[in-house]
Amino acid sequence: MISDIQVMIAGYAGDGVLFTGNVLGKILKRQGWEVVTYRDFPSNIRGEAMNYTIRASLNKIYSRGDYIDVLMAFNCDAILRHIKSVGENGVILCEGSVTESVRLSPKKGRTFHKFPMRELAKKNFRSEIFKNTILLGGLCYILDLDMKIIREVLSEVFLKRKGKEIVEKNIQALRLGCDEAEKIIKEEERHSLEERPDKDRLFLSGDEAIALGALAAGCRFFAAYPICPATEIWQWLLKHIHKFNGLVVQTEDEIAAINMALGAAYSGVRAMTSTSGPGASLMMEGFSLAGMAEIPIVVAHVQRVGPSTGLPTRPEQSDLNQWVFGAHGDFPRIVLSPGTIEECFYFMADAFNLAEKYQCPVILLTEQNYGQNFYTVEKFDLSRVSIDRGMLLSQDELLKIEDYKRYALTENGISPRVVPSMANGIHMVEGNEHDEKGYRDEDEEIRIKMMNKRMTKLNIAAKDVIPPKLWGKEESDIGIIGFGSTICPIREAMDQLEEKGISTKYLQVRTLWPFSAAEVEEFMSSCNTVFVVENNYSGQLSRLIQGQGVECSRVHKINKYSGHTFRPVEIAESMLGVLEQ
Amino acid sequence: MISDIQVMIAGYAGDGVLFTGNVLGKILKRQGWEVVTYRDFPSNIRGEAMNYTIRASLNKIYSRGDYIDVLMAFNCDAILRHIKSVGENGVILCEGSVTESVRLSPKKGRTFHKFPMRELAKKNFRSEIFKNTILLGGLCYILDLDMKIIREVLSEVFLKRKGKEIVEKNIQALRLGCDEAEKIIKEEERHSLEERPDKDRLFLSGDEAIALGALAAGCRFFAAYPICPATEIWQWLLKHIHKFNGLVVQTEDEIAAINMALGAAYSGVRAMTSTSGPGASLMMEGFSLAGMAEIPIVVAHVQRVGPSTGLPTRPEQSDLNQWVFGAHGDFPRIVLSPGTIEECFYFMADAFNLAEKYQCPVILLTEQNYGQNFYTVEKFDLSRVSIDRGMLLSQDELLKIEDYKRYALTENGISPRVVPSMANGIHMVEGNEHDEKGYRDEDEEIRIKMMNKRMTKLNIAAKDVIPPKLWGKEESDIGIIGFGSTICPIREAMDQLEEKGISTKYLQVRTLWPFSAAEVEEFMSSCNTVFVVENNYSGQLSRLIQGQGVECSRVHKINKYSGHTFRPVEIAESMLGVLEQ
Amino acid sequence: MKENSYHLHDPTWCRGCGIYGIFAALKKAAASLQIPPERMVIVTGIGCHGRLNNYFNAYGFHGLHGRVLPVAAGVKLANSSLAVLAVSGDGDAYSIGVGHFIHANRRNVNMICIVVDNRVYGLTQGQTSPTSQKGYVSVSSPFGSKETPLDGPRLAIVSGGTFVARGFSGIPEHLTALIIEGMTHNGFSLIEVLSPCVTHNKINTYKWFKEHIVNLDDDTNFSAKNKKKALEVLSDQSKIPIGLLYHEERPSFDDLSLPSDTPIALTKLDVDEKKLDAIMKDFM
Amino acid sequence: MKENSYHLHDPTWCRGCGIYGIFAALKKAAASLQIPPERMVIVTGIGCHGRLNNYFNAYGFHGLHGRVLPVAAGVKLANSSLAVLAVSGDGDAYSIGVGHFIHANRRNVNMICIVVDNRVYGLTQGQTSPTSQKGYVSVSSPFGSKETPLDGPRLAIVSGGTFVARGFSGIPEHLTALIIEGMTHNGFSLIEVLSPCVTHNKINTYKWFKEHIVNLDDDTNFSAKNKKKALEVLSDQSKIPIGLLYHEERPSFDDLSLPSDTPIALTKLDVDEKKLDAIMKDFM
Numbered sequence A, B: 001m002i003s004d005i006q007v008m009i010a011g012y013a014g015d016g017v018l019f020t021g022n023v024l025g026k027i028l029k030r031q032g033w034e035v036v037t038y039r040d041f042p043s044n045i046r047g048e049a050m051n052y053t054i055r056a057s058l059n060k061i062y063s064r065g066d067y068i069d070v071l072m073a074f075n076c077d078a079i080l081r082h083i084k085s086v087g088e089n090g091v092i093l094c095e096g097s098v099t100e101s102v103r104l105s106p107k108k109g110r111t112f113h114k115f116p117m118r119e120l121a122k123k124n125f126r127s128e129i130f131k132n133t134i135l136l137g138g139l140c141y142i143l144d145l146d147m148k149i150i151r152e153v154l155s156e157v158f159l160k161r162k163g164k165e166i167v168e169k170n171i172q173a174l175r176l177g178c179d180e181a182e183k184i185i186k187e188e189e190r191h192s193l194e195e196r197p198d199k200d201r202l203f204l205s206g207d208e209a210i211a212l213g214a215l216a217a218g219c220r221f222f223a224a225y226p227i228c229p230a231t232e233i234w235q236w237l238l239k240h241i242h243k244f245n246g247l248v249v250q251t252e253d254e255i256a257a258i259n260m261a262l263g264a265a266y267s268g269v270r271a272m273t274s275t276s277g278p279g280a281s282l283m284m285e286g287f288s289l290a291g292m293a294e295i296p297i298v299v300a301h302v303q304r305v306g307p308s309t310g311l312p313t314r315p316e317q318s319d320l321n322q323w324v325f326g327a328h329g330d331f332p333r334i335v336l337s338p339g340t341i342e343e344c345f346y347f348m349a350d351a352f353n354l355a356e357k358y359q360c361p362v363i364l365l366t367e368q369n370y371g372q373n374f375y376t377v378e379k380f381d382l383s384r385v386s387i388d389r390g391m392l393l394s395q396d397e398l399l400k401i402e403d404y405k406r407y408a409l410t411e412n413g414i415s416p417r418v419v420p421s422m423a424n425g426i427h428m429v430e431g432n433e434h435d436e437k438g439y440r441d442e443d444e445e446i447r448i449k450m451m452n453k454r455m456t457k458l459n460i461a462a463k464d465v466i467p468p469k470l471w472g473k474e475e476s477d478i479g480i481i482g483f484g485s486t487i488c489p490i491r492e493a494m495d496q497l498e499e500k501g502i503s504t505k506y507l508q509v510r511t512l513w514p515f516s517a518a519e520v521e522e523f524m525s526s527c528n529t530v531f532v533v534e535n536n537y538s539g540q541l542s543r544l545i546q547g548q549g550v551e552c553s554r555v556h557k558i559n560k561y562s563g564h565t566f567r568p569v570e571i572a573e574s575m576l577g578v579l580e581q
Numbered sequence C, D: 001m002k003e004n005s006y007h008l009h010d011p012t013w014c015r016g017c018g019i020y021g022i023f024a025a026l027k028k029a030a031a032s033l034q035i036p037p038e039r040m041v042i043v044t045g046i047g048c049h050g051r052l053n054n055y056f057n058a059y060g061f062h063g064l065h066g067r068v069l070p071v072a073a074g075v076k077l078a079n080s081s082l083a084v085l086a087v088s089g090d091g092d093a094y095s096i097g098v099g100h101f102i103h104a105n106r107r108n109v110n111m112i113c114i115v116v117d118n119r120v121y122g123l124t125q126g127q128t129s130p131t132s133q134k135g136y137v138s139v140s141s142p143f144g145s146k147e148t149p150l151d152g153p154r155l156a157i158v159s160g161g162t163f164v165a166r167g168f169s170g171i172p173e174h175l176t177a178l179i180i181e182g183m184t185h186n187g188f189s190l191i192e193v194l195s196p197c198v199t200h201n202k203i204n205t206y207k208w209f210k211e212h213i214v215n216l217d218d219d220t221n222f223s224a225k226n227k228k229k230a231l232e233v234l235s236d237q238s239k240i241p242i243g244l245l246y247h248e249e250r251p252s253f254d255d256l257s258l259p260s261d262t263p264i265a266l267t268k269l270d271v272d273e274k275k276l277d278a279i280m281k282d283f284m
Ligand SMILES: Cc1ncc(C[n+]2csc(CCOP(=O)(O)OP(=O)(O)O)c2C)c(N)n1
Pocket: B225, B226, B227, B228, B254, B278, B279, B282, B309, C045, C046, C047, C048, C049, C050, C064, C065, C088, C089, C090, C091, C092, C093, C116, C118, C120, C121, C122, C123, C124, C129
């Protein structure tokens, strides 16, 4: 019985690879499997190679796997590109138009079939467009998928937008694909998938989870400018936020976006923006203002490959430095890093609660591979979401205060906050250094007190932020440290090592700033060997750890900066290389 | 015989404090003294308190001193503010208008005189404006200044702009002030200054030294937007650059400034911009582009107090983090930190040479107190300035190349550069990841090679940047580390400690990135106690050192973030506090 | 509310500065409209104009150079019950912030924007600004400015502005009337105010402005409903028209975008499980 | 130089995309003016239009989203002997970059700017842009856009633009002629090009544009020397005029600012001790 399968659909931009993959993912999810997708798309218009991997398993999985079981290729070129990733008993189906000669014979175990999707589509439906459903039909045969589910998914996809007729035509195309596959695929080449109950599960991307999390957390104002791979957040929110009396504004640029969100946050609404690479650099000035003026604001940053425009549709973790150390001046900031799709959702509430409690900017830092890939997760538990607005006073409370001071010097640095329209609360929010009422003041004493006040908040927050999470065997002396989505290949690599008899443990850093130095130090001191695994060149997390004064001589860095996530085996092998020395 | 004197002129914005102080500084310089000025001005329009300190000495001095010898006050309020800084035998002269009652009697030794400058000006010249020259006249008497020099300086100041008549009137006012002072000042209250030859010395600010350095270094394009305290750089350059066939453009904002400079640099001209706090945050995106596209560009950043608008006219050192770690993605960058006015000048040539040799952005990071204060220095030695354009090919060299590649993969990461208009050199400069010719490429292998290439340059550059400089007693085991203008109070503090029999040494870090880790480590290991002295809250240099894996347990941090530089005694006392434990 | 309900402190602008006139007009306008100070938010830019908050009794937001308009839009959209006033300068609004200015006119959020046009960068000590005239000599253009000056109201009109006016700080009653009208307009109102900088701008003085302005009230042929006319009077470079230049009724962005009449800031914030559950179904 | 001297690679824009027409027109214009490829610099923005560099044989600079104009000005001012072409998009030039656009028109550096106006954000998959019509439905405005669309040429004219034209990628000969004219103009030349995005914009198709454009060549009453006329034809929202809208001879920024006729980039770089010594005297 098959329990883990990985399908790749490969073609050129414009072939409908994304669409086909998404539908397949949804079908597998409905079959009750755990599903993880991985998109490998250039930032492109038409005509460049792209591929989409859908992995499904009966067990918990975290990342794309190392090998492909079924490769559906829209052209022979795709086979050349991916043949080395096809597993030993892999099946390859290729459009393989007649003029092309397939120049390679698959290696042992691997089988190759010509599957003329485009031709079939044109012949039977007079339109190439049905090639994708024919392809799905082929997969349907190979994986022995449930026709009822596919029908259901296809109607969901097409009924509303295209009407009944198109649904029917697609179902015919599906049948055709299935029948054609039956003719060419041998029984032993099939991977029949068992069906499981699909109860209370969701299938969504990190961007969608963030958007849903924002909505649940009470975000009611979102201002943003389009940028890959973060746009999906607000484009999804746009369709729902009005049901909660909220608003999304597409601004003229990222500078307007953060400033508009600051205005809304100042007005008392939970407000945020989202961005990536270049957009984040443009937000630095507003970020610094939020710190100085103590305005609670949330920025969701979905990292892509840098520097500059880099590779806009590919994952990296090279913007940690920017949020932890970027922008001018010293000011309090909190940077969270969700490691799972669930955390993308739940951390949004933390982000807003922390922002309001500590009256400072909070960054949710994630990566493109979470942002734009789909995962199966348990339905989010809304009872776990709560809203804590910190020291936000009500009108009644404010009226009781003799001489309200927005930036009152308090022991923990947190000053009661009120918002415009409240009687008795008039004050100024100021980016210049200011006195307790918010009025500009250049006095040395005031300056020192205000700096202390703002930075003190961060010391208090340090005890309140999300602590690192330990995974794996606590008693192991081989430790791994990382943040964000690298948890996926890391956990898979840990399983691979466990199979080889090597127990490991993983400390997932979930708050990058204020940094969980004590926990990291304790973890490291319990290990003989420590690996810091990062999707970037310079080891930004490593340096962050070191900058806290943690002894790092036993640290081995594992870095990847090719524009792709780690495959689990890459991590496992790098670790083995060190461990076997 | 007096060998060190400190005069403070204090008043409100609009009183002409700056003008008077500058003239006094120039006079003292012409008398052959070493001069250092310190401006303490709010970012303001009118009516706020401000003061200007002029310290002069026969010996080398670095910073304002701890105590004031002569306080010239335009109002009684100023006395109240500064009385505690007036030294034991200090003389206080105050405008003290008749309606005001001087509410304090000066403490022992200190003498107080009413000196009605405004009244005298109005009575004798029917215009308050002469109060400043009358004040200078008073000082002229107290300090026994050379009338010929004063006359000379006053004509330089007024002749061109205001004409002969005004010069004469001012000289009358000067005499008047002198005579009035003679009436009220006792002989023993005078501080007669010896005259020394003033040969081949300059009196200028750091901003001016940077501008002059840029000109000498071949900077021929400057694009910038006004911002305190960096504007002086290009406003000075503006008057001279055309003589060198160069151009300054005032742009619509900082984003345009850095991008225009990038365009000019790409065209083959040595180009730069200058900015401070908020402007730097706006330049982060362009900074990242310069790193990716390998465009040599120089940014002079004159730091002010942050975060946000902060205190725009006051000094701080809190933007180190931003340039070392800010902007999205990992890319090569070089950050220089001049510690003297001379270095402000000479480092400009280094900045441009490094930018062109390593084809990356170079930042010259300095502080407001250098930027806007005046110092006497030896005339700059132009034979020490040389221009190294690195791998910039000539047309002839380019013609010999078969297939020119802008981003050719070389061992040291540096690729020969050519500029538009050259035959046989057509290529693309690209902010997306790209191949050797500059064309966008998303291939994994290419990405890895290009990242390695860019980052390798920095490793090579690390051996070529400006090393730290050691000051003080090498054999001492008490070490101080710092960067930038803190050298001034630190060196003074070292002298104070030396007088107490405590020898110290100081390591002046002059390149902040790539960081001089080995030298710092060596220095630290030669010390029992190390002090890291910084004009910021969080200890950005300390963390930088620690982040390099240097053992920092013996480090004591001395930080000031009040919007002022250290007074030498503050550093000396902090150190003593630790040393005496 | 009396005028001095809005007077928090005596300003410290240079004696004679045009902004005093604007400060006075603003207080008068607020009093005339009886806006409670706590229902007013003044968002200011960085520049001499940005000090207004320190003297005017209302909620204040002194943010970044050039970013008043996005901040003010955020404040207003979040709480549509507030009277939101953005105060900017010729450098703030027309140089670094001109992108937001164009888009604010297109967007038409219901708020008022006052651009204090002193034709110079005041706070940074006198540099040339986008409204400085060609050839203007300053510390930043010692050989004279080389660029064509920018006309804010004209830019506003072609960008879709629905209320575009110009006043002069030397005629405070006229200015007050314009501000009152702008504040009652439903949509984005621009009031550019000619305002001498007595310290740095020795060209565009009170006298100079008085010699160059023409009051549109005196032109019986003129109608602010006619965009063509407005652009016409603005195209004569030798004269500077003051008064209401253009006025159009068009639904504001607030009208078109806000999901309900209840200001967002005043809706109760809770985790609405039912609604969220329904939405989650999309992902099943 | 033949047309194909400028052809580096076959483009990979979507089949039918309007930018193909612009690419062809540009090659024709360059060939007609006999500009050696190495003397041409094309600065592009981020967007589908930004791919032009990859296909056109000339020096190329693909920088940041919205920043083509400052970069291009820097290139040109540094080496005034180059033919500098900025290629931008409706998002690039009119949204994030509109501040630079206004100031480029004021500044009047001698270069040409082509704005590929497909009325949508192409590369980021179809969001509403500043030129999208009111009510435009897209992934970013599912309930219809609420903002007044922006008219680039009109904005250029009121900002001081000296050469303002509009072409249509569906009429390549006409466009080629405009580009040639723009490239020979001394000053900043804007050519906005209507360019269908066949993938994301199902409203502003070739057919739609053909139905809405009017060619100014057909209007014998029209003169591009008349600013008022230009603003008039641009104010009729129901029609989109194409052709040369406005043209004025005014010294360029280069003429006014560059210290000599020798391009800065071509002056020898040395440490001129004599000159520097003389200047240092000021500080003595
Ligand atoms: C990003 C940024 N750049 C530059 C500055 C410096 N700065 C402060 S005020 C100002 C210009 C002020 O001119 P304007 O807007 O006309 O205001 P005014 O002082 O004339 O009222 C500038 C450039 C800044 N604060 N922030």
